[in-house]
Amino acid sequence: MDQNRIRNFSIIAHIDHGKSTLADRILEVTNTVTGRDMRAQVLDSMELERERGITIKAQAVRVEWKGHVLNLIDTPGHVDFTYEVSRSLQACEGAVLVVDAAQGVEAQTVANAYLAIENNLELLPVVNKIDLPQADPEGAGRELAELVGDDPERALRVSAKTGQGVEAVLDAIIERIPAPAGDPDAPSRALVFDSSYDQYRGVVAFVRVIDGDFHAREEVRAMAQGTRFETEEVGFFSPTMKAAESLGVGEVGYIVTGLKDVAKLRVGDTLTSQARPAEEPLPGYKDVKPMVFAALFPTDSDEYPQLRDALERLKLNDGSLSYEPETSQALGFGFRCGFLGLLHMEIVRERLEREFDLDLLVTAPTVAYLVETPTGERLEVHNPADMPEDRERVEEPYVRASIVVPKDGVGQVMELCNDRRGRFDHMEYPSTERVLLIYELPLAEIVFDFYDQLKSRTKGYASFDYDLAGFREGQLVRLDVLVGGEPVDALSLVLHRDEAYARGRALVDRLREEIPRQMFDVPVQAAIGSRIIARETIKAKRKDVIAKCYGGDISRKRKLLEKQKAGKKRMKQVGAVEVPQEAFLAVLNLDEGSKK
């Protein structure tokens, strides 16, 4: 394939601005997919992705247009997957930056545009949804031009829905985006920008060839991780897998590795020929670490093996998911899982519940804390219950948040950010109507209902994105909840000292409502170390008798008692106290309850 006739590009956009619809239309216009096979959003193959209208796994597809080969690399549309987005962008020379003509530039538009500029991509501004009655293509075009430093006239106007203007986008891709620049004769190098797992063929790597070429039956090495394998097949997507003789310089396609573990081949790694290896890997490889943690317990403790199997199977396709067994006194056997972010957590949880039919109890999400003990030991803590009593200092992860908000919502957003221990950085004005706020915030605050609060305080108009910005020291404490004097491990929290009292009070009040009265008084307490900061008492029941045993109808009474006994079985035991599952659920959903 003539290198000069290849174009590699991504489509980047804020959520719901029409990225996937534009991709669908491109497949259709280029006859890559016939009308009959056309399903809306062909690229989003997982059921959940289609349903939520988001793309979780990046994919690539090859289309032909006017004698050129265009490789469309789809990127995940969410902040949790920033690293994957950046790797996908690294595989491209250009990006189509889409904004909704009615919405204009949003936080993710900004974040993605910056990411593309950092990767030296040629940006092709596109205003989408021009068919909408409330569309303002001119305004949106101006905002886009401002953002990327381009002439507003050069912004293309399309309706991905009707197909209007899509051909012009394809023409512009050929005209404006440069051809790939690699050296066909240099030792081979390919960037792994994604992978998937096929139960028969093992790990399938999605690659962009930077230099040289790759063939089937070739010894290959992943330079960062050192993994070696023989390529079983190479090829490209159009849009299904089509085997090819080789993948040449500048091309995008797949390599079937035969590896049985996705963790052996990480996104961002560089593949090279074992026979004639390159000296330097491609820049930018990172070992992505999970930042958000939560424990998952099966509602029915008998389902523990099913949960373990389900996590194993999810992990096959999702190298960024981590988990280790956790035993809670109150909730039994489960797993503490690490996620890239909240959305990632939600997706995993939903897939477990939907695809594997599991009922789960999920603890409040927490972040990774770095703890220094008085002896100078440094620990990374993923579970509040593991937070040591004695500690010299604790550091927590911070993010740099971009928030785009209509100008009359600025006050509320700043108030929210200040409440959440945010540090104001600066403000920009992408248009006369909207303001871009840049704040530094603790990730833990975002993990607790920040996004919902932001939406509700701005009537849904604010958009939000973030990047990790390193660890900072914080005045953090561990809050424990005790029921009948026994700590309930699954309810422990790490939080800022100033928030401890209010959260402790809310937890205690909610538990008092949810735990049924027992045969004895049950104190419910919130404590920091040995100091009790909130307390309520669930008064003992004064009567519990099965009423009249009449005319010898003993069976009825026995059945009532059996029912009472069966009810006890469903209870979780905290010391001598029987706590219904619903009480834990209610407390773990405290955040959701407080939103209303």
Added chain:
Amino acid sequence: MTGSVRHLYVHVPFCAHRCGYCDFVTVVGREGLHGRYVDGLLAELELERMVLAEPLETVFLGGGTPTFTEAGELRRLLEALPPAGELTVEANPETVTPELARLLREAGVTRVSLGAQTFRPDLLRVLERQAGPDDVRRAFYHLRDASFDNISLDLLHGIPGQSTSDLELDIEEALALAPEHVSYYELEAKPGTRFTHAHGAELARQAEAMEGYFELVIERLTAAGFRWYETANFCRLPEHAQGRDLRSRHNLAYWLGRDYLGLGIGAVSTLGMERLRTTPRLNAYLAALGRGEAPTREVEQLDARIRADERVMLGLRLDTGLPFADAGASLDRAALGRLERLGLATRRVGADGPETLVLTPRGRRLGGAVTAELLA
């Protein structure tokens, strides 16, 4: 040929009106059938008589409203029943005339259980009872006049709208009549019934206020010289009753796990490892007996474990407690330890008697939860 069963229950279903809270097998408005029903009962008695060991210890005539039965038919029934040491009849106040009281006495009835429920007129209306408070008192005196010396008052606490002072007044009124025995049950509002539909919301509102009613009943009656011998049953202490043991011997038979035979529609029998429930349908019952056949009975197969569980469940309701030997494998020993530490249960070792498990007063008030905990 004779059997071993010494307790007989006879169900007489007829009522003038079905009260909203009642969930017993009752028949309203079939007055013409009283005679045929008594024929049926007597025919059924003949069919089942071989399980009985006569003379019986107890016979209990329950309903329905046995005293609503046409007088001649009631007399015929009572006179045909096998003789027993204790013969109890349930009576509704409005049916008790001097004549009826005499009839019962002459027919050998030794004990009457009078369904008073409450002395508050408004609460009687809530319960849809036919009697007013004066009917209750009048009925009681008619029975005394007929020289009944063992009268039980049936009362309810937890009636929708019942205040603490209503309950205190009820207890005072009941004590003023000086009954030998009091049954004091908590009103049960069963989900889905007309009564619960009408009063459920109010009951839920009052639930907290009514928490203490059971305690109040126990406190007042024991202070007045009554023995709290079963969860909901009280009798005058022997020192206040010329040394008599006034516990209901028939009900004790249930609580002690004895076998009993039940006659009539919807009646339950426990015979060895079988529990039988006669059809509740009046026509089917009469038709079968008219053909000389036994009416349909639903059979529940019991086993030693179930009977031991029931023994625990019922035995723990008594102030005499439960001999460990009777509980078999049904007791969870670890749970027993916990309950002892919580002050809800104790072990009692008699000088020569068996070791028994007795619930403390608080344990008895929490009997349902305690039993659920104790059953292995």
